Amino acid sequence: xxxPKAKVVILGxxxxxxxxxxxxxxxxxxxxxxxxxxxxxxxYQRPPLSKAWLKGEADASSLALKDDAxxxxxxxxxxxxxxxxxxxxxxxxxxxxxxxxVTYDYLIIATGARAxxxxxxxxxxxxxxxxxxxxxxxxxxxxLGPGKRLAIIGGGYIGLEAAASARALGAxxxxxxxxxxxxxxxxxEELSTFFQDYHQAKGVNFELxxxxxxxxxxxxxxxxxxxxxxxxxxxxxxxxxxxxxxNEELARDAGLDCANGIVVDLQARTAxxxxxxxxxxxxxxxxxxxxxxxxESVPNALxxxxxxxxxxxxxxxxxxxxxxFWSDQYDLKLQIAGIPFDADSRVIRGxxxxxxxxxFHLKGDQVQAVEAVNAPPEFMMGKMLILNRKPxxxxxxxxxxxxxxxxxx
Amino acid sequence: xxxxxxxEHDGTExxxxxxxxxSVMEGAIKNNIPGIDADCGGACAxxxxxxxxxxxxxxxxxxxxxxxxxxxxxxxNVEPSSRLSCQIKVTDDLEGLTVRMPESQH
Numbered sequence: 001x002x003x004p005k006a007k008v009v010i011l012g013x014x015x016x017x018x019x020x021x022x023x024x025x026x027x028x029x030x031x032x033x034x035x036x037x038x039x040x041x042x043x044y045q046r047p048p049l050s051k052a053w054l055k056g057e058a059d060a061s062s063l064a065l066k067d068d069a070x071x072x073x074x075x076x077x078x079x080x081x082x083x084x085x086x087x088x089x090x091x092x093x094x095x096x097x098x099x100x101x102v103t104y105d106y107l108i109i110a111t112g113a114r115a116x117x118x119x120x121x122x123x124x125x126x127x128x129x130x131x132x133x134x135x136x137x138x139x140x141x142x143x144l145g146p147g148k149r150l151a152i153i154g155g156g157y158i159g160l161e162a163a164a165s166a167r168a169l170g171a172x173x174x175x176x177x178x179x180x181x182x183x184x185x186x187x188x189e190e191l192s193t194f195f196q197d198y199h200q201a202k203g204v205n206f207e208l209x210x211x212x213x214x215x216x217x218x219x220x221x222x223x224x225x226x227x228x229x230x231x232x233x234x235x236x237x238x239x240x241x242x243x244x245x246x247n248e249e250l251a252r253d254a255g256l257d258c259a260n261g262i263v264v265d266l267q268a269r270t271a272x273x274x275x276x277x278x279x280x281x282x283x284x285x286x287x288x289x290x291x292x293x294x295x296e297s298v299p300n301a302l303x304x305x306x307x308x309x310x311x312x313x314x315x316x317x318x319x320x321x322x323x324x325f326w327s328d329q330y331d332l333k334l335q336i337a338g339i340p341f342d343a344d345s346r347v348i349r350g351x352x353x354x355x356x357x358x359x360f361h362l363k364g365d366q367v368q369a370v371e372a373v374n375a376p377p378e379f380m381m382g383k384m385l386i387l388n389r390k391p392x393x394x395x396x397x398x399x400x401x402x403x404x405x406x407x408x409x
Numbered sequence: 410x411x412x413x414x415x416x417e418h419d420g421t422e423x424x425x426x427x428x429x430x431x432s433v434m435e436g437a438i439k440n441n442i443p444g445i446d447a448d449c450g451g452a453c454a455x456x457x458x459x460x461x462x463x464x465x466x467x468x469x470x471x472x473x474x475x476x477x478x479x480x481x482x483x484x485x486n487v488e489p490s491s492r493l494s495c496q497i498k499v500t501d502d503l504e505g506l507t508v509r510m511p512e513s514q515h
Contacts, residue, residue, distance in 0.1 A: 022441050025441060026441055026443050045450045047449075047450060047452070048450065051452075062431065062435065064439070065438070065439075066438075066439050066441065067439050070439065070440075070441065074441070298448065298449070298450065299448045299449075299455070302446070302448055318515075319513075319515050321515065324455070326449055326452060326454040326455075328452060333452075333453075333454065333476070335454055376476065376479040376480045376482075376483065377479060377482065377483060380456065380480065380482075380483030380484075381483060384483075404483075405483075
């Protein structure tokens, strides 16, 4: 079915959309590629926004996926500041805003996810921020510095990374989390405890099991966070990091199946053979875990960008991968492989006090996931064990005097 | 600026100019050179930008950090000349550098 001359339209110029365009060309696609993004800048990497970039260790050109000249040189029609309004699958046309329309032979929806909003009074005050885009990061950076007070609502990865960066820049930081522990939805209890202790030692403050009643300001600018118990905390800025929602409305309105994300197969294809979806916006198969799931990660965006480019060009499909994630905070490198679905036990390997350890999540004698802190061998071999489903001995896994290579042998 | 030649596993050569200050990995990604995946964007977290650097260039490309060493230890097809290209910063001294790619990054 590969058609090297087909016209491909990509909605969304993020990591997934930009990479799909690049892989299409890399795999020899000759037809027109139209890449449509609502942000004013060409595709860039988002992960550094809360880490190296926020601390001033990366600049805009190092964030860019490709140099600006790449798009013209590779006949990729990059249209920035443009939003898709609707998809007509019968006529294979996408209506655009501010104006115009574009037709396609293949459509790739890569519209990503947006920050969940807090439904509380004051959420629209100046200085209340989210962190998804370069513009968001620019605003946050402007609010940080010695003596500034940053209140972070949500103890997930974005909140923790922003807190670490805020501390590096000399700002006071507070994390307010509704659950009794940070990282409650994405990490196990031991890891939550470790990260909270580490952040506390670096001067980050925590309010756990705490809801926010309102944000209060002066002259349109946020100045205080009011907690549910009516305690009031002064601040200069608020970062809201309480999760993301898939931008699936375009697909849903076009009659495509959505279930917390656009439902796709392992070629990243929807039920319409001409329409694909990739990245944070998809609800995708995870064959390792025999289920569909929505992932928010760069490796997922890249894997699906390869899947769709392979499907369109007839290139060999990418090798199956275990989902994986990473986070940098202070001198901690957290690497996570797999997802602990149906895990029934945990094995801790290494030394938590030395900030060098890994937590393995097992289902029977198979590794479902590993959370590794400054422990690349555990991460790399853990990822391999997740993929090859090889049984391991819990006793050997827990014994760091036996190398990971031997444990996995 | 340095001229760097990237050689794919099948022998295909790509010679491009890479700006000083970028990494050897970024030079490949920005020029859409196949064979270097760089899933983590240069955070030394994934070992998917593995290359072989000729012995002659070893002193100019610098020492491997403990983290890089540790990540490489678990990559496929590792040789003594293996490096993670995200950890090699491009300087004028690297004019003419040639790196070769392994069969696969995953």
